[in-house]
Amino acid sequence: MKLIRFGEPGFEKPGVIINEKYYDASSLVDDYNETFFGGDGLEKLKRDLESADLPEVDQNVRLGAALARPSKLICVGLNYKDHAAETNAAIPTEPILFFKATSAIVGPNDDLVIPKNSKKTDWEVELAIVIGKKASYVSEENALDHVAGYVLHNDYSEREFQLERNGQWVKGKSCDTFAPIGPFIATQDEIADVHNLRLWLTVNGKTLQDGNTSNLIFNVPFMISYISQFMTLLPGDVITTGTPAGVGLGQKPEPWYLKAGDVVELGIDGLGSSKQTVKAYNGN
DSSP, rough: OOOESSSSSTTOEEEEEETEEEEOOOOTOOSSHHHHHHHTHHHHHHHHTTTTTOOOOOOTSOOOOOOOOOOEEEEEESHHHHHHHHHHOOOOOOOOOEEEOHHHEETSSOOOEEOTSSEEEEEEEEEEEOOOOOOOSTTTTTTGEEEEEEEEEEEEHHHHHHHTSOTHHHHHOOOOOOEBBOOOOEEGOOOOOOOEEEEEETTTEEEEEEEEGGGBBHHHHHHHHHHHTOOOTTOOEHHHHOOOOEEEEEEESOOOOOOTTOEEEEEETEEEEEEEEEEEEEOO
């Protein structure tokens, strides 16, 4: 299945994509949240869809984030060798973990707002994992049993806040609009091989990132198992798995960053694409 949420910000309804058409599933589901993912919601929805007559939704509708705000958004840093190299960082021997505030989550095609006083707002196309079952101290062998599906994420980052302002990376990762998620969650059966997906990103039509999940340093089962040794993963939680080379910080001969008017587009095989227009902070 492919799960969407649509409508105005704060008033999104759950929906599904069937044969490339959008349908309103709000008669079957309250929302794609911890209760849904943790309560056999996917299997129940799959069964209900066999007999449901759902209203079609105009595809020009705004898409919200593909899931309701989760309990946590956990990020894995420097998880592609080429990205570590371009940022002059050592290859991690264990996953680097940090949090991104869930208040940063927006719809896949919502505007990116450059934060107040930002000079170094950067882009990062990433594969994200949506947890489908509570996970605590799970093994790698059983890790995929805890996955609801996968989704496209742009892990926007303010590099000065992240790297030059002391403390943890969270300051540079958590600004409003810094986590567009979607357009849809694809359940596991929709993805033939999560470790062989092309992911790409352009700025103003120029391709800057063009990678493949086959180059992940730590693969999906390992990341889920590893993180679950330190915290309980709840249904609906999101793990975002790192970005390949091509970010603004790594541009040669000099880094460069986003400015108002820029257009960022990104996508992953099987997970669709998203588009953000960059706007300046205006105090609202």
